[in-house]
Amino acid sequence: MLFLDIGEVVERTGVPPSTLRYYEEIGLIRSLARHGLRRQYDHDVLLKLSLISMGKAAGFSLPEISGMFGRDDRPDIPRAQLHARAKELERQIIELRMLRDVIRHVADCPAPSHLECPSFRKLLKSATNRTTNRAPQAAARRAKSVPQR
Template sequence: MSLLDIGVLSRRSGVPASTLRYYEEVGLIQSRARRGLRRQYGEETLTQLMLIFLGKTAGFSLQEIGEMFDKDGAPNLPRPVLHERADALECQIRRLAALKDTLRHVADCPAPSHMQCPHFQKLLRISQRELD
């Protein structure tokens, strides 16, 4: 069984050692041993870290991500939850694409002032509804 020193794991994963220690503290990963004061991790921890990164990118909390691992650290990804998150991301993508298109229009709008641009006025109304 090959073990990775915390510094090696940090370099290979791109995750700072302080974050690795925090992930261990909250139960997302587990060290296998210690060499002096330095934690040693199994190779499978790299896969766990990739899944944590993907989960965070998808908007899952660390607690939600932790619930997607079995006690032994093996991934146990709940498909219905993943479908729900994918649907939410699809909705967010559509909203962001509409916002991007509106901003591009406003940036190029020939109106003398942004406040005279109908698309900008629409963007303001949509923003107001989101605040209410």
């Protein structure tokens, strides 16, 4: 079986060599051999790097992602954790849509001053209420994600 040289992995994934070495250091991936000083990887590293990238894009930390790889490096993803993250992403989507609507309204509003526009004031109040109501929940999430020593 032929291995992928670190340069090939970088070329195929766009993941820098320093990141590959870091992932190896923290146990997310592992090289199987060396050709001189260059690390060699199994072809499965490409799939694993895709999963790591997707996990990071979804907002999971590297320790959380590491915990999703079970025995024999096979994904063992806790579905409850995925459902919770999907719910959080849905909340972010709603907030981003609201922000988009406020920006579009500001760009298109014919009122001489945005503060005089009832629609703008309503959008602003709605956005402020969402942020204010979310603050205690966000603080609880941050406290929960801090590792205990």
